[in-house]
Amino acid sequence: MxxxxxxxxxxxxxxxxxxxxxxxxxxxxxxxxxxxxxxxxxxxxxxxxxxxxxxxxxxxxxxxxxxxxxxxxxxxxxxxxxxxxxxxxxxxxxxxxxxxxxxxxxxxxxxxxxxxxxxxxxxxxxxxxxxxxxxxxxxxxxxxxxxxxxxxxxxxxxxxxxxxxxxxxxxxxxxxxxxxxxxxxxxxxxxxxxxxxxxxxxxxxxxxxxxxxxxxxxxxxxxxxxxxxxxxxxxxxxxxSLPSEKTNNNKQKLVILMSQSEKQEVKKKFQASGTVQHASGAGYKLLCVNQGIADAYILSKNSTYMWDCCAPHAILLAQNGGVVSYKSLCDFKGDLSSCSELSLKHQITYHQGNQDGPSSQKWCNQDGIVAYCSLEALKSIIQAINND
Missing domain, CATH: 3.30.540.10 (Fructose-1,6-Bisphosphatase, subunit A, domain 1)
Structure with a gap:
């Protein structure tokens, strides 16, 4: 139907x-x-x-x-x-x-x-x-x-x-x-x-x-x-839909949102190439990427869930952004010219749960997430990981 x-x-x-x-x-x-x-x-x-x-x-x-x-x-x-x-x-x-x-x-x-x-x-x-x-x-x-x-x-x-x-x-x-x-x-x-x-x-x-x-x-x-x-x-x-006030700060450096609880080594990795800021709530951080307040939201751990990400992920895709796993970027061995292919093939999906772990972790994003506003932001994130 x-x-x-x-x-x-x-x-x-x-x-x-x-x-x-x-x-x-x-x-x-x-x-x-x-x-x-x-x-x-x-x-x-x-x-x-x-x-x-x-x-x-x-x-x-x-x-x-x-x-x-x-x-x-x-x-x-x-x-x-x-x-x-x-x-x-x-x-x-x-x-x-x-x-x-x-x-x-x-x-x-x-x-x-x-x-x-x-x-x-x-x-x-x-x-x-x-x-x-x-x-x-x-x-x-x-x-x-x-x-x-x-x-x-x-x-x-x-x-x-x-x-x-x-x-x-x-x-x-x-x-x-x-x-x-x-x-x-x-x-x-x-x-x-x-x-x-x-x-x-x-x-x-x-x-x-x-x-x-x-x-x-x-x-x-x-x-x-x-x-x-x-x-x-x-x-x-x-x-x-456009928010009532779409943010446009003419940012000189990549603005990345992270959780306060993120690993220090992950924070340091991105502080060298961008500005790392903190905010509460996975949904809110994802929404900030959609609104242009930040260029990306990065989480290396498995502490977000499919119900956190599905709605803002759809809006990011509508704006030519997306959400991929943090692990997929760490494992990426191609050059930046194939970044768009990575974006197409590795979007997080929402129809299958994890097989291992307690029931509360069945629907978590077990390999972390990277939400990005554009392919250019994704390229910058991959460069930051490779420069480590």
Missing amino acids: KVSAQSLIQALVNASEKGAKIARVIRAESALLELLVQEKCGDQKNRRFLQDFKTLADVLVQEIVRHDLSGQFPGIGGSIYGEESNRFTNVLGESISVQLCEDQDATARLLCRCPEMCSVLDDNMAAATMLARVAHEQVVMDAGSKLQEVNAELDLDDLGVWIDPIDSTAQYISGLCGVPDGSGLVSCGLQCVVVLLGVFSKSSGLPLVGVCNRPFAQTTGDKWKGDLMWGIAVENSRVF
Whole structure:
């Protein structure tokens, strides 16, 4: 069955904005947020962090996307994958399986008090009603004039969707407001939080469509305003929305984003040929490459996942950038004239998991990642590796 790429992008944009609204509603209620935070443990724990949290926002946003996309594109629900299960346990040890019910009242009752009498929202029906209202409301967000340039059709049976409902959860929970530098980069804070929805081909594994929505992009007093970016890379149809302020800093040196936890020897390798900066959140760092704030994001370790990368990767492909594994660049023995061939053949794919390791590592990018804005940036990165 063929579906219009335009209609799919609009549906993803709408779902991402509904998710962003949920994130803002929960963040605005500090007592509610405190109750809802659940620490991950065991196989669900990301090895990078001493504390890796899961919130009701994560679970609820993921289920909203699944519900809304399934309603518009019947059959896609079984091909929607995410970071979270729909099982939520609050700090009191009370659990429910989060889902959208037949109407707002039923969803509010589920969130407030499930059939087993678990008061997951501590009997706070006002809070449950507020969340249920946003979850069930009809959200239509303007995707921008660029959407009219999209004329591709997609095979619904070949589509899979990766969701990261609240990327940079630690920043979301801390609730701090980051301070942008001269380029617009925020090293930490709520501005690093991103809702990521990425569509990929189940046959090739390549990303096709991506939507990245920042719920806390700008603040005006005590209120937050979001922004979003989308892109499509399907055969000859490569279209992307422009952010409200596309960065153009006339950079003299390559600007590379890395994690604070990156190995020192990797940082030194690239400091010789570029400027290395740090920021929180894989999704946010990838988005910064899309926005022109940075030329590349480099991570040598296996601490990003397919749900982190799929959406921003699709937007990078739409802009003639891409995401390849760090290992593939270290192993590259050709000359720079064959760089474009490397880019074509070694894009990270999203349809197959890793065979080894714990279940939490099944969908990690086990050979690291290099996200780049252009072939010229990729060439500079390869030169930096070869000059080591």
